[in-house]
Amino acid sequence: MRRQVDKFAERRAQLAAAALQTLAELGYARTSLRDIAQNSEFSHGVLHYYFSDKFELITYCVRQYKAECVTRYDSIVTDAGSADELKRGFGAAMAGTLREDARLHRLWYDLRNQSLFEKAFKDDVTEIDQSLERMIWRIVSRYAELAGVSLALSPSAAYAVFDGLFYQALVRHLADHEDAAATLEETVPRVLELLTPARA
Amino acid sequence: MRRQVDKFAERRAQLAAAALQTLAELGYARTSLRDIAQNSEFSHGVLHYYFSDKFELITYCVRQYKAECVTRYDSIVTDAGSADELKRGFGAAMAGTLREDARLHRLWYDLRNQSLFEKAFKDDVTEIDQSLERMIWRIVSRYAELAGVSLALSPSAAYAVFDGLFYQALVRHLADHEDAAATLEETVPRVLELLTPARA
DNA sequence: CCGCTCTCTTGACAATTGTCAAGAGAATGT
DNA sequence: ACATTCTCTTGACAATTGTCAAGAGAGCGG
Numbered sequence: 001m002r003r004q005v006d007k008f009a010e011r012r013a014q015l016a017a018a019a020l021q022t023l024a025e026l027g028y029a030r031t032s033l034r035d036i037a038q039n040s041e042f043s044h045g046v047l048h049y050y051f052s053d054k055f056e057l058i059t060y061c062v063r064q065y066k067a068e069c070v071t072r073y074d075s076i077v078t079d080a081g082s083a084d085e086l087k088r089g090f091g092a093a094m095a096g097t098l099r100e101d102a103r104l105h106r107l108w109y110d111l112r113n114q115s116l117f118e119k120a121f122k123d124d125v126t127e128i129d130q131s132l133e134r135m136i137w138r139i140v141s142r143y144a145e146l147a148g149v150s151l152a153l154s155p156s157a158a159y160a161v162f163d164g165l166f167y168q169a170l171v172r173h174l175a176d177h178e179d180a181a182a183t184l185e186e187t188v189p190r191v192l193e194l195l196t197p198a199r200a
Numbered sequence: 201m202r203r204q205v206d207k208f209a210e211r212r213a214q215l216a217a218a219a220l221q222t223l224a225e226l227g228y229a230r231t232s233l234r235d236i237a238q239n240s241e242f243s244h245g246v247l248h249y250y251f252s253d254k255f256e257l258i259t260y261c262v263r264q265y266k267a268e269c270v271t272r273y274d275s276i277v278t279d280a281g282s283a284d285e286l287k288r289g290f291g292a293a294m295a296g297t298l299r300e301d302a303r304l305h306r307l308w309y310d311l312r313n314q315s316l317f318e319k320a321f322k323d324d325v326t327e328i329d330q331s332l333e334r335m336i337w338r339i340v341s342r343y344a345e346l347a348g349v350s351l352a353l354s355p356s357a358a359y360a361v362f363d364g365l366f367y368q369a370l371v372r373h374l375a376d377h378e379d380a381a382a383t384l385e386e387t388v389p390r391v392l393e394l395l396t397p398a399r400a
Numbered sequence: 401c402c403g404c405t406c407t408c409t410t411g412a413c414a415a416t417t418g419t420c421a422a423g424a425g426a427a428t429g430t
Numbered sequence: 431a432c433a434t435t436c437t438c439t440t441g442a443c444a445a446t447t448g449t450c451a452a453g454a455g456a457g458c459g460g
Contacts, residue, residue, distance in 0.1 A: 232446075232447060233449090234446085234447085234448095244448095245449095248449065253448075253449080254448065
């Protein structure tokens with residue numbers, strides 16, 4: 001009994017991984033269930049054995065993405081011994097994941113946008129977005145603490161700023177601008193400084 | 201002869217307007233040519249009389265969107281007599297278009313993302329994006345000039361920052377956060393200040 | 401009135417889509 | 431060894447898609 005549940009969950013995860021791979025390659029609008037199945041080692045019918053419909057599959061994928069994503073910068077916060085180290089670590093981490101997971105990030109932005117039209121994705125996307133906001137806020141607020149400076153911005157505004165910077169770097173990176181990641185690594189610490197002016 | 205060309209161009213524009221309307225409502229992934237035709241006063245076949253295929257139609261739409269969009273803030277720059285006025289005008293203009301054209305902005309972000317997967321849109325999207333970057337830069341650099349402050353950020357980084365803020369406000373506005381526009385109107389001037397620290 | 405071009409509608413096509421049912425095969429428990 | 435459940439494949443379905451061809455109707459010059 002327990003075996004079966006695990007097997008079932010494992011295969012779901014395996015199929016979701018194949019789906020993520022395909023979605024990241026083709027984008028939401030151009031990915032069919034047959035595309036996904038062809039990218040796995042199974043036939044297209046099996047998807048409806050493990051997922052009730054396309055939405056549940058993609059929703060599951062989004063949740064799986066979240067697990068990898070949300071704790072990405074946590075070690076930066078806990079390990080940094082100084083404001084300067086945190087600042088540089090933040091920039092390096094963003095540049096790193098930009099280089100490593102560019103297509104997965106592209107998919108995230110795609111699905112986040114789809115959720116503005118397809119309400120089936122709305123809840124999960126919103127939850128991930130809030131998690132990301134909290135993640136950014138842990139960094140920014142910790143930085144202000146270490147640096148002993150004020151913090152003149154709300155958590156959501158801080159998230160929006162760094163998200164905008166990351167998106168732009170992603171676009172350029174995907175357009176083969178070789179220096180996109182390096183530029184991001186430079187810009188992020190500078191903006192972090194600007195957002196945290198010295199105490200009056 | 202001239203009559204015919206004008207008529208032809210006029211109908212193209214008219215159909216593109218219907219297409220923009222429909223795309224803004226449904227999003228790229230869920231909009232078919234029949235949806236678009238149904239939203240106009242013509243039948244679906246006429247679209248292939250005025251446009252060679254779906255991509256040409258949408259590309260034409262994107263260009264039409266650009267015309268409305270790119271000069272949106274120009275009067276703010278030319279009319280502002282002081283840094284403070286420019287700062288407030290910028291925030292008010294962003295909040296205004298957020299309230300007025302929310303669904304069109306949603307479409308823009310959708311198509312901008314599609315261009316990361318469908319290279320047919322890439323060139324036009326890139327061109328619009330650069331126009332927007334220049335538009336933001338005219339504001340930011342003029343502000344620094346009027347305020348007599350330094351400017352520690354590149355044009356692209358400045359654009360990314362305000363674009364991120366606007367996107368987030370758009371998402372919240374569409375999710376019926378009544379205060380999304382008002383919050384944006386507050387945040388934009390504050391961030392503009394932060395990005396332009398007083399001269400050392 | 402005839403012939404011609406410009407517009408637009410209708411209907412069809414092949415391909416693709418999500419979905420599901422029937423059944424084969426494997427695994428498992430007894 | 432048998433019966434039962436779990437997995438997976440195959441093939442089909444109805445709907446939708448972009449595309450296009452045939453032709454109707456309007457407007458116009460001759």
